[in-house]
Amino acid sequence: MQEVISAIRKAKSAIILTHMDPDGDAIGSMIAVHLALKEMGKRTSMYCKDPVPEMYNFLPESGKVKDSLNGGKYDIAIAVDCGDSKRVEGGIDLKGLAGTVINIDHHPDNTKFGDINLIEKISSVSEILFKLFKKMRLKMSQDIAVCLYAGIMTDTGNFRYDYTTPETLLIAASLAKAGAEISRIAMAVYETKTLSSVRILGAAMYRLETSQSGHVAWTVLPKQLMDSLGAKSEDLTGLVDQIRTIKGVEVAILFREEDDGIKVNFRSKFKANVSDIAKALGGGGHIRASGAIMQGTLEEVKEKVLAEVFKVIK
Amino acid sequence: MQEVISAIRKAKSAIILTHMDPDGDAIGSMIAVHLALKEMGKRTSMYCKDPVPEMYNFLPESGKVKDSLNGGKYDIAIAVDCGDSKRVEGGIDLKGLAGTVINIDHHPDNTKFGDINLIEKISSVSEILFKLFKKMRLKMSQDIAVCLYAGIMTDTGNFRYDYTTPETLLIAASLAKAGAEISRIAMAVYETKTLSSVRILGAAMYRLETSQSGHVAWTVLPKQLMDSLGAKSEDLTGLVDQIRTIKGVEVAILFREEDDGIKVNFRSKFKANVSDIAKALGGGGHIRASGAIMQGTLEEVKEKVLAEVFKVIK
Numbered sequence: 001m002q003e004v005i006s007a008i009r010k011a012k013s014a015i016i017l018t019h020m021d022p023d024g025d026a027i028g029s030m031i032a033v034h035l036a037l038k039e040m041g042k043r044t045s046m047y048c049k050d051p052v053p054e055m056y057n058f059l060p061e062s063g064k065v066k067d068s069l070n071g072g073k074y075d076i077a078i079a080v081d082c083g084d085s086k087r088v089e090g091g092i093d094l095k096g097l098a099g100t101v102i103n104i105d106h107h108p109d110n111t112k113f114g115d116i117n118l119i120e121k122i123s124s125v126s127e128i129l130f131k132l133f134k135k136m137r138l139k140m141s142q143d144i145a146v147c148l149y150a151g152i153m154t155d156t157g158n159f160r161y162d163y164t165t166p167e168t169l170l171i172a173a174s175l176a177k178a179g180a181e182i183s184r185i186a187m188a189v190y191e192t193k194t195l196s197s198v199r200i201l202g203a204a205m206y207r208l209e210t211s212q213s214g215h216v217a218w219t220v221l222p223k224q225l226m227d228s229l230g231a232k233s234e235d236l237t238g239l240v241d242q243i244r245t246i247k248g249v250e251v252a253i254l255f256r257e258e259d260d261g262i263k264v265n266f267r268s269k270f271k272a273n274v275s276d277i278a279k280a281l282g283g284g285g286h287i288r289a290s291g292a293i294m295q296g297t298l299e300e301v302k303e304k305v306l307a308e309v310f311k312v313i314k
Numbered sequence: 315m316q317e318v319i320s321a322i323r324k325a326k327s328a329i330i331l332t333h334m335d336p337d338g339d340a341i342g343s344m345i346a347v348h349l350a351l352k353e354m355g356k357r358t359s360m361y362c363k364d365p366v367p368e369m370y371n372f373l374p375e376s377g378k379v380k381d382s383l384n385g386g387k388y389d390i391a392i393a394v395d396c397g398d399s400k401r402v403e404g405g406i407d408l409k410g411l412a413g414t415v416i417n418i419d420h421h422p423d424n425t426k427f428g429d430i431n432l433i434e435k436i437s438s439v440s441e442i443l444f445k446l447f448k449k450m451r452l453k454m455s456q457d458i459a460v461c462l463y464a465g466i467m468t469d470t471g472n473f474r475y476d477y478t479t480p481e482t483l484l485i486a487a488s489l490a491k492a493g494a495e496i497s498r499i500a501m502a503v504y505e506t507k508t509l510s511s512v513r514i515l516g517a518a519m520y521r522l523e524t525s526q527s528g529h530v531a532w533t534v535l536p537k538q539l540m541d542s543l544g545a546k547s548e549d550l551t552g553l554v555d556q557i558r559t560i561k562g563v564e565v566a567i568l569f570r571e572e573d574d575g576i577k578v579n580f581r582s583k584f585k586a587n588v589s590d591i592a593k594a595l596g597g598g599g600h601i602r603a604s605g606a607i608m609q610g611t612l613e614e615v616k617e618k619v620l621a622e623v624f625k626v627i628k
Binding site: 203 | 473478483486487506515516517559560584
């Protein structure tokens with residue numbers, strides 16, 4: 001931490017980068033570093049390959065995040081929330097951007113790609129930054145507090161996941177005291193769902209089917225139904241995870257009819273390896289989250305998939 | 315607060331009561347008082363007209379909550395989370411149960427029905443109890459911490475509603491330090507949904523209606539639909555909050571047909587005062603969360619309620 005502080009203090013210019021497909025901790029911590037360095041009188045830029053998701057537009061200076069590099073050189077490059085330098089973007093040469101690369105992250109499998117690596121396995125990069133700024137005796141402005149609060153809140157699933165510690169809550173309280181408005185931030189992030197996403201979730205849950213034991217649960221979304229509710233593919237984000245939250249469900253499956261075939265998404269809770277199941281059906285993924293695109297009618301695909309799943313769990 | 319402490323210290327026996335159709339704060343704070351008094355060597359009973367919802371069964375001694383009175387007499391009766399003595403149950407004569415009635419509550423429109431009234435307009439009764447127990451220098455056991463954490467967590471909508479203050483988070487942190495396991499409690503409450511609760515959520519969202527502007531959204535659940543999905547009253551917990559999560563929705567309303575009338579629940583986001591709306595309809599509650607029980611057909615009640623809501627926001 002002391003090394004990071006020295007490097008920041010010495011630098012006159014900095015570029016702050018985060019991973020593609022950014023989440024709340026990525027955006028929140030990137031902007032927090034930008035604001036802190038700006039307050040210290042440094043010239044800064046922010047870079048993310050993908051645009052800031054709409055729900056994070058309320059964050060201060062979120063409009064200043066760039067999706068391209070202007071070829072400039074910086075004294076330091078600070079990558080936040082990137083377990084691997086490839087997460088920033090395949091093509092970027094971090095070492096070519098700046099004299100010193102600082103890697104601030106909380107992923108347990110971080111590759112330590114920086115010249116200086118500040119890795120702590122806690123809830124979020126935002127929580128690491130809170131401690132860093134404290135050590136730097138930086139005045140916690142309201143804007144910085146809002147960014148860090150948003151980062152901690154989103155990366156802990158709103159204070160639910162199991163790395164939410166008493167200290168995480170203490171830090172959140174401290175940020176709230178510094179001006180992060182708890183309910184406004186929660187509302188901005190969690191309460192801006194589209195009507196079509198809520199309706200398609202409703203249809204999916206209403207149509208839910210389960211195996212006799214209740215260990216396997218699935219729902220089928222024909223294209224016609226999605227069209228009638230005005231639902232788009234992005235409206236289905238998180239839907240299969242919601243199926244998994246049901247008591248007793250070990251494997252959750254979402255079947256959706258798209259133009260290029262039937263998309264099948266799998267999630268498992270504790271036991272089943274859905275990566276193997278997806279592979280057997282021509283797809284792929286992880287043990288707990290996988291998928292496949294299949295051809296045939298919804299009925300045919302459903303039958304084939306369930307037969308494969310029932311080999312493992314019924 | 316000092317009066318409450320004296321009354322508790324003097325009493326040898328106590329009955330603790332909470333409102334019908336109990337939520338997490340009702341059950342959590344009732345059990346917390348029971349455990350605290352038990353630790354002080356007092357004889358206690360707990361009463362709630364309706365059973366403890368399944369998702370709160372993980373709370374210690376939740377099995378000891380009774381749904382009938384045995385005709386016994388107590389030195390004190392402590393009502394928690396009841397804005398009005400009628401919320402306990404129409405038929406019970408609190409003053410006949412005990413020499414002294416203590417009313418501990420956080421509803422702004424509390425009718426002060428107790429001999430001693432401890433009313434604080436903060437997040438939850440559990441938060442009031444934390445301060446009370448602190449003042450009493452009571453040792454915070456893990457069991458009590460779990461109950462109070464569950465009460466605060468649920469009544470703040472998992473630290474999202476606008477009466478979640480920095481102090482609320484500090485208290486939650488303190489309870490977590492005292493042994494309340496954050497993620498276990500969140501999982502128990504939020505991630506062990508029953509199939510019927512997911513199906514009724516689906517039906518509710520699928521049937522969602524909105525005003526032309528999209529500022530008011532509501533859903534209507536006829537008894538027949540609930541019965542056909544095997545849904546119970548407790549399966550509807552949080553449903554009206556989910557309606558509010560839609561972008562642009564300022565007032566969310568849930569209409570449900572029950573044996574004793576049409577239950578109407580209101581939530582508001584930033585502007586509308588749904589406490590006033592509920593009062594105009596014979597109900598009560600908070601600015602952001604309120605409710606009423608009304609008589610008539612679903613159609614009649616819906617028309618009457620929407621007319622009242624549309625006076626404020628369309």
